[in-house]
Amino acid sequence: MEQICCVVLAAGIGKRMGGDLPKAVAKTREKALIDHVLESLAPLKPKKTVIVVGHKREILEDHVRSSKSAAGHSVEFALQEKQLGTGDAVRSALSAVASHKGTVLITYADHPLFTAQTLQDLVAFHAFKKATVTVLTFNVPPPNGYGRIIRHEDGHVLRITEAKDCNPEELLTREVNSGIFAVDSSFLKPAIDSLVPNNAQGEYYLTDIVEKAAKEGQTVAAFPLGNPEEAAGVNSPTDMHYVNDVLKRRHVAHLRESGVLFDSPDTCTIDVSVTVEPGAHIGPNVQLRGKSSVGAGAIIEGTTLIIDSQISPGALIKLGSRVEGASIGELSTVGPFANVRPGTVLGKEVRIGNFVETKNTTMRDGAKASHLTYLGDCTVGEHANIGAGTITCNYDGYNKAETTIGKGAFIGSNTALVAPVTVGDGAIVAAGSVITRDVPKDALGVARARQENKDGWAKSRREQLESSKKK
Ligand code: UD1
């Protein structure tokens, strides 16, 4: 493929996006709008990429300079002093592309969804047609604000007429301008120089170069966009919401293609920063956020939020769990309804059951805390068993303290472990204990009032109360 030059129009203010920043730095759920555009242009290996800047240019320029999306681009900035229209914006870029012979691809910074494939196809089509101007078009039912593609009866493109300049008949045209053009460089300069702002908006319209080319008998081609979804521009928070929705669906579709199983893909939100291995199974209503990973064969049952966590192969996260800043080992089980907080490290085949909260806690291979437990600042040895209702009392209102539970230890239900405290390997703690001193290895720790049974006491009380009622 021939080497092209790119011009990206980015002088616009994002007034309706709120704030006073250049619109091009507004962020989708993945990155700034300009980053999306630069990344889809990169595979075309442009000789030069000229970004037309205007409002708060420093902010946009600083962003691009430090963005990894600019890798592979030789970026140059061109200043458009006043926003006099898309034609005037391209005029600002002319000197930067003056030495280039061949195709200039013109795109907008606020249209983040065009794929590299589409842009490559457009450039290839333009070359194949030996066209002077090729416009990327799509079909949309009126009413809409796009420039209409006006064709001669014989089908060839005559001009593009902006919605505000259309007569009622032209307004009914369904074929519209996406905004993306491939233009031959030798035509671009004279065409831009000839623009006049005699239209409803008093602007220099880039689109007017189409009519000029057609009138001169040059070839004007229209390349139809396969998926009109790609043409979405961002002018408002509502548009951004739409774009994010498309990006979300694209990412899930990409994971499905790679072999990840989804029960209800439309209900899941998965950040692009998350890796999910083929063979993982994701239930409904799952959010995977930040720097998380899910291994092969892991199952995330559903209604779960996972942030910055590693879920190892074969692990099972049951319904309704929240996992943040944690590492879940192979074949371990979490939930249902568990709250796994930052600093949790689970080894292999660990079990965290329902209504268990962990924080800064390491549980070694095969350890279990199956029900109703809080483990904070705690280390649990291999195959130790933590009974229901066990609580580490790790905080005295001022400081945190550590609890250490040994290998194979057994903590009876409803135990309070008042930290700092250690329960040795193989030790047993009797149910209902409040443990304030270390329990040695293989010992029994009991810390509760001794039970006393009073024979006949209940019966005599009952008889006494019955007889007083009769009186
Ligand atoms: C433009 C097209 C229209 C097309 C539509 C697709 C023209 C005259 N019209 O209309 O045919 O259907 O896009 O979305 O080209 N910009 C500058 N400087 C300016 C003006 C615009 O950099 O002086 C940038 C904007 O920041 C934006 C892009 O160019 O990124 C498009 O400008 P906008 O005003 O939104 O064009 P539309 O009126 O939507």
Ligand code: CA
């Ligand atoms: Ca627009």
